[in-house]
Amino acid sequence: MIGIVMLSKIANIDAARQGLDLKVKVLSLNKKTIKNDRGETTYFYGIIGDDTGTVSFTAWSFPAAVKSGDVVEIKNCYSSLYNGKIRIYVDSRSQVVLKPDEYLEVKRTVELVKLRDLSLTTPYVSVIGRISGIKEKNYDSDRGSKIVYQGFIEDETAKVRISSFGKPLKDGEIVRVENARVSQYNGYMGISIGENSSIDNVQAQIEVGSRPIFIAEIKSPIGGVTITGFAVSVGQGSRIFTKCSICKKILEDGKCKDHPRAPVYLDIFGYFLLSDGTGSLTCYLNKDSFLPYIKMDTEEFKSQAFSMNPNMLIKKNILGKCLSVTGDLRLRDDKITMNASSIKEADADSVKDIEKTIQEEFQ
Incomplete structure (x- = not known):
């Protein structure tokens, strides 16, 4: 039997x-x-x-x-x-x-989560957050043309990208999105709204701004977070280059082949290793995050760009400093890094806290 x-x-x-x-x-x-x-x-x-x-x-x-x-x-x-x-x-x-010939209907269990806890291991979630930076694009498919709404959604824990296919999103709205799909595009975490998702305006208090996080707490490449730590090393590959104002490509000969009439601008690239006692993280900087930190305006940067040594400039102002770095986390080659949007020196209390954490780590 x-x-x-x-x-x-x-x-x-x-x-x-x-x-x-x-x-x-x-x-x-x-x-x-x-x-x-x-x-x-x-x-x-x-x-x-x-x-x-x-x-x-x-x-x-x-x-x-x-x-x-x-x-x-x-x-x-x-x-x-x-x-x-x-x-x-x-x-x-x-x-x-x-079982190639079998079909199985799945009951999806959708949990309400904070944006900081988004992960590909939970492919469908519900979230509450404020919408910002929405841009509209036409999307053509076999079923016809739709408008795709792309921008950001943020709560008190993080800020991530959001895309909605056909269902409108407006800047400033606070919404509850049910059954959104979690995804990663170009290394950044985001959610997308499809046919089986729903969007409802809600009355909620969303506290946005600085979202502090320890490096050891990082689970996925979320955005809009702040990490405070010591810059323990600085990369030697820093450089200054020209970029196209439309496609943001680095230009070798000062002119964009795809946008020959577009204005160009100078940018700076550099990176450093930030340690907060719980772990370390590579942070990438550009002119928008670095120049305000060293109190240099754009015109001064333009006039001095090709006479300055970017490696020495970044090393002088970054290495050994206790910094609060705000930006978006990104997954690169199975490693999470940060693209810094702002850099500032940490306050005295933060310095003491980080020093204490690091001392405890090595005891």
């Missing part, structure tokens, strides 16, 4: 369990390689779901034939708590079987 395999439902997994058998749809699938002293370790992670809900998973191996959107049966996996939430683990004892 052949035994009947009893499949578990995601909604019923409320504790650490062994020997689970699931039939699920793969909603997102990511691969990551970590280098350490013992070599390289590759693992897979993402979201799976069934008709009762969704859950994050980690797999130490995964069939190459399985793609996002496929239905699979996972045999002999297990569950455990990770950061206070249930997570499914697939190891060498597990078996993943592709």
Whole structure:
């Protein structure tokens, strides 16, 4: 007599369990390689779901034939708590079987989150925030033409990009967005509003401005955050160059091939390593963040640009200083960095706090 395999439902997994058998749809699938002293370790992670809900998973191996959107049966996996939430683990004892001819309707569980907590491991979320910087573009598809609204949404924890396909967004509105899709574009975190999303104006108090965060708390490339720490090193690749005012491309001969009549401007590039006692972060600067910090206006920069040594200038004003750096975090080559929008010297209390944190770290 052949035994009947009893499949578990995601909604019923409320504790650490062994020997689970699931039939699920793969909603997102990511691969990551970590280098350490013992070599390289590759693992897979993402979201799976069934008709009762969704859950994050980690797999130490995964069939190459399985793609996002496929239905699979996972045999002999297990569950455990990770950061206070249930997570499914697939190891060498597990078996993943592709079910190419099967369809599975997934019940999406959408959680209201702060923008600081956005992550690709939670592909659909609800958020509340203030809209700003909206620009409209026409988007053509097989279903016709739509207006795409692109800009930013911010709450008291972060500021990220937002895109809405066909559903209007207006500057200054405070909205609740239900069932928004979390994404990353060009290394920046954002959310997008599609056909299954909803937007409602709400009455809420959104405190924006400086959003302090420790480097160790960084989970994803969010924007509009402030990190205070010591500049412990300065890169040697600093330079001054000419850019096109329209496409922002660096120009080799002082003229943009795509926009030959567009005005050009001078910019400065540099980077430094910021340490706050909990970790370190590479910060990139340009003229908009660096010149106000050293109290140099644009005209003075233009007149002195080609006689100054940018490496020495940045090193003199940055190295060893305790700085509060505000900007957007960005994912570059599996490493999060910061594009600084403003730099200022930290106040005395912040300096003491950072020094104390660093001393405790090395005790």
